[in-house]
Amino acid sequence: MSMDKFWDIVENVINNSEFVIEVIDARMPEITRNKYAENLVESKGKKLIIVVNKSDFLSKETVDIYKKNFGKIPFFFVSIRNRKGVTHLKWGLFKIIKKMSNNRMINIGVIGYPNTGKSSLINALCGRRAIAVGSKPGTTRCGQLVKMISNIMLIDTPGVIPMSDCDETRQILMNTLDPSNAKRIDVAAAEIVRIFLEQNKKAFEEMYKVETEGKTFGVIVEEIGESKKMLIKGGKVDARRVYLKLIDDWQKGNILLKDNQ
Ligand SMILES: Nc1nc2c(ncn2[C@@H]2O[C@H](COP(=O)(O)OP(=O)(O)O)[C@@H](O)[C@H]2O)c(=O)[nH]1
Ligand SMILES: [Mg+2]
Structure with missing residues (x-):
């Protein structure tokens, strides 16, 4: 898939979402954050939160240091593998959504680099295996939409941002x-x-x-x-x-x- 096509898909996911979750890898938070995508979200006036996944790889001390220096964008540390932080994240999402909607339909776009755990996160939030998870990038098909609860849908993004991407x-x-x-x-x-x-x-x-x-x-x-x-x-x-x-x-x-x- 070409770069242009990829960004079209990301932009499409953002356009179709009321807010966006960027999933990053706790072992390399800076490398797996994508400022281009974050700015795209912001330039469209959408809300962004960051989910730092795979925090099972870090010590509690490291997590605490990261948390202190994280910056302005709201973030949640989770480990989907150990089911840590998922409930906390869910409540965080409900709180944001409550402010945004009176029970109208809300789409949450899930974006991020390959293998950060977007599909795993969506499955964890839905409480079922709705989407295929793979250690090989490219497991996810184009923009899959999955129901989280009655009025909340999650949109998955295919994990193919080229790692060589010098944006x-x-x-x-x-x-x-x-x-x-x-x-x-x-x-x-x-x-x-x-x-x-x-x-x-x-x-x-x-x-x-x-x-x-x-x-x-x-x-x-x-x-x-x-x-x-x-x-x-x-x-x-x-x-x-x-x-x-x-x-x-x-x-x-x-x-x-x-x-x-
Ligand atoms: N250690 C660890 N591995 C995880 C975690 N979440 C997902 N993974 C693994 O990371 C790989 C990629 O996950 P996937 O959900 O397909 O990522 P995606 O490409 O962003 O959709 C899979 O092998 C998962 O089992 C986590 O919290 N901790
Ligand atoms: Mg995936």
């Missing part, structure tokens, strides 16, 4: 890819905004003349476009220009991540 966002941020040759500059721009807001919100707000508190990436882009008069005919914001501006400023190092003292 576009990473390349844009490292300044090794000209954004005009990139497919998804919105995703790279979302990553840049995320990093700035995490590390120096004040400098970001001053530079772009926007308030960011509680706003989604889409709204922030709209407001930057308005304040910088990046408009197309009819007065609508030219989002593409805003993305390119954010990327250009990042590549040129125009915004400082830390306070200049």
